[in-house]
Amino acid sequence: xxxxxxxxEIEVLRYRPEQDTEPFYQTYSxxxxxxxxxxxxxxxxxxxxxxxxxxxxxCRMAICGSCGMMIDGKPKLACRTFLxxxxxxxxxxxxxxxxxxxxxxxxxxxDFIKKLEGIKPYIIPKEPRTLEEGEYLQTPxxxxxxxxxxxxxxxxxxxxxCPQYGLDxxxxxxxxxxxxxxxxxxxxxxxxxERMELGHxxxxxxxxTAVAYCSEVCPKGVDPANAINQNKMGSAIDYxxxxxxxxxxxx
Amino acid sequence: MxxxxxxxxxxxxxxxxxxxxxxxxxxxMAMEATSVLVAVxxxxxxxxxxxxxxxxxAYNGWLDAxxxxxxxxxxxxxxxxxxxxxxxxxxxxxxxxxxxYLGGTKLPQPAITWTGVVVAVVLNLLVLAILMGxxx
Numbered sequence: 001x002x003x004x005x006x007x008x009e010i011e012v013l014r015y016r017p018e019q020d021t022e023p024f025y026q027t028y029s030x031x032x033x034x035x036x037x038x039x040x041x042x043x044x045x046x047x048x049x050x051x052x053x054x055x056x057x058x059c060r061m062a063i064c065g066s067c068g069m070m071i072d073g074k075p076k077l078a079c080r081t082f083l084x085x086x087x088x089x090x091x092x093x094x095x096x097x098x099x100x101x102x103x104x105x106x107x108x109x110x111d112f113i114k115k116l117e118g119i120k121p122y123i124i125p126k127e128p129r130t131l132e133e134g135e136y137l138q139t140p141x142x143x144x145x146x147x148x149x150x151x152x153x154x155x156x157x158x159x160x161x162c163p164q165y166g167l168d169x170x171x172x173x174x175x176x177x178x179x180x181x182x183x184x185x186x187x188x189x190x191x192x193x194e195r196m197e198l199g200h201x202x203x204x205x206x207x208x209t210a211v212a213y214c215s216e217v218c219p220k221g222v223d224p225a226n227a228i229n230q231n232k233m234g235s236a237i238d239y240x241x242x243x244x245x246x247x248x249x250x251x
Numbered sequence: 252m253x254x255x256x257x258x259x260x261x262x263x264x265x266x267x268x269x270x271x272x273x274x275x276x277x278x279x280m281a282m283e284a285t286s287v288l289v290a291v292x293x294x295x296x297x298x299x300x301x302x303x304x305x306x307x308x309a310y311n312g313w314l315d316a317x318x319x320x321x322x323x324x325x326x327x328x329x330x331x332x333x334x335x336x337x338x339x340x341x342x343x344x345x346x347x348x349x350x351x352y353l354g355g356t357k358l359p360q361p362a363i364t365w366t367g368v369v370v371a372v373v374l375n376l377l378v379l380a381i382l383m384g385x386x387x
Contacts, residue, residue, distance in 0.1 A: 098266075100263045101263075101264070102261055167269070210346065215346065
């Protein structure tokens with residue numbers, strides 16, 4: 001930390017519900033070194049310049065998914081974005097788009113959490129086993145079918161990159177639909193039918209119009225656009241099967 | 252409801268002009284807009300088909316209308332729009348299909364896109380060659 005210290009102007013969108021009618025930008029001059037992330041910049045503001053600033057963070061290493069925010073208009077994790085890439089220009093920080101602002105950089109996540117619970121994000125065993133019968137085995141090839149989609153950290157950057165969610169929050173949205181696919185694609189899971197009641201609907205995969213920006217901003221390479229859109233084919237087949245086979249006979 | 256909950260006053264931001272906020276959204280809207288011109292051109296071709304069913308004179312009238320400078324200019328525009336339309340949809344194609352494994356390794360998404368582009372170019376050149384060959 002002994003290296004040269006420079007100063008960067010950071011504009012932060014402030015909103016204090018008890019006193020502000022609408023959000024406004026507040027500018028801070030923040031001293032920084034080359035190794036400092038945007039999150040460390042915010043921590044410097046809170047510790048040394050203005051203790052009233054609110055933002056979420058926890059792990060500082062792109063694992064917990066807490067510090068997602070709009071950094072110069074792009075949804076990014078503050079902990080893996082560096083101040084030196086923006087200096088000498090000003091840097092503008094806002095709360096994640098498409099979510100209501102709770103306070104400053106903190107957004108309301110109730111809708112996301114409710115939807116996350118709604119898709120049953122856990123394995124519903126195809127065949128219940130007793131302890132004596134041992135573990136559920138899986139081959140590397142079976143693991144590969146869902147591994148990529150299981151690396152989601154629920155940071156919600158993809159929701160801020162999804163205009164469909166912004167325009168109509170009834171849409172389940174990229175991250176959670178990717179998780180739905182992750183469990184459906186797991187060879188140990190038998191819960192697909194329960195989950196796809198939502199999956200097949202307008203609020204499910206059909207609410208997606210393939211903007212695909214979600215996959216671009218994902219810090220974990222989950223590729224939610226792929227998870228969602230590869231389900232449209234199956235969903236369409238499921239829809240048309242009802243005309244050939246009695247309801248429930250063909251899944 | 253607790254006193255703490257009463258203090259909550261979540262602020263909802265407007266979505267007005269959302270598609271101008273990021274170049275990515277502008278490209279998406281451009282991709283969607285090309286679909287309109289693709290539909291317009293389908294109608295032009297359908298009119299040609301209808302004229303063909305009305306006899307030689309009607310069909311030649313339609314052909315002559317296509318040769319007007321305005322129409323030629325429109326065709327150049329349409330060609331560019333179709334090229335972007337083709338590119339943008341092949342670019343999104345890998346998102347719409349399950350991952351393909353070749354001998355245990357994942358087929359990279361650009362490979363799917365470029366296969367589509369190469370097939371489209373080859374087929375178009377083939378059609379063009381056939382038409383040039385038939386032309387008197």
